[in-house]
Amino acid sequence: MFERLFSSIGIGSAKVNTVLYQGKIERGKEVHGEVHVYGGKVEQTISEIYIHVDTEFHKFDDEMTEFRDVTEPIIEIKITDPVVVKPHEEKIIPFSFTLPFYTPVTFRDQKVHIQTELDISYFSHPIETHDFDVVDPLIDNIISHLTERGFLHSTKSGLCRHKLPTETNPTHCLQAFQLSNSQGIQVEFVGNEKDIDIYVHEKNQVHHYSLKRDTNFEDQISLVTIAS
Structure with missing residues (x-):
């Protein structure tokens, strides 16, 4: 009972890790990878899993805009329907998508991130983010x-x-x-x-x-x- 209560507020809940098959991603090409979901202490139903590709940029001093620090979503993909993860179970969910040409290439401080988001409940919303290289x-x-x-x-x-x-x-x-x-x-x-x-x-x-x-x-x- 207490473990179920803890799970509902995000304690001991599922965790996520995303693996890309390619070390560098070429724009206009298909990206392949896997989402690894690791079960927590109790069984949980994940209603949705999303992959986001984001980039960040900052306002230059000579720009007349209210935006100073921006996280820009490039693409968002829902990769699964509801899935049940048992305690301590690992589920591997493959995914693929085409990286659009309007994605910036990684150059100097210009970075691109891939973010995986699990929608479990209002209180439990695990997110995993890491950088990857975009080339052209x-x-x-x-x-x-x-x-x-x-x-x-x-x-x-x-x-x-x-x-x-x-x-x-x-x-x-x-x-x-x-x-x-x-x-x-x-x-x-x-x-x-x-x-x-x-x-x-x-x-x-x-x-x-x-x-x-x-x-x-x-x-x-x-x-x-x-x-x-």
């Missing part, structure tokens, strides 16, 4: 191409800024990359989009280039003209 070969290729030519990141490069949601990016996160070279040429592009638009600022002019994900990178980047 197209972003890697662009950055490598620029850094090999002497471009360096600004202090804010790769960090998310606040924006209004759009049809292609329903989040408030805009991951902006900014690089420049010793000649004062600046290159900017938004990272968390499927296709990448590059803007080259030089001699009071702005040149725009669009890189398509389904087209050969070398053929496209050869058309990006940057004066030396």
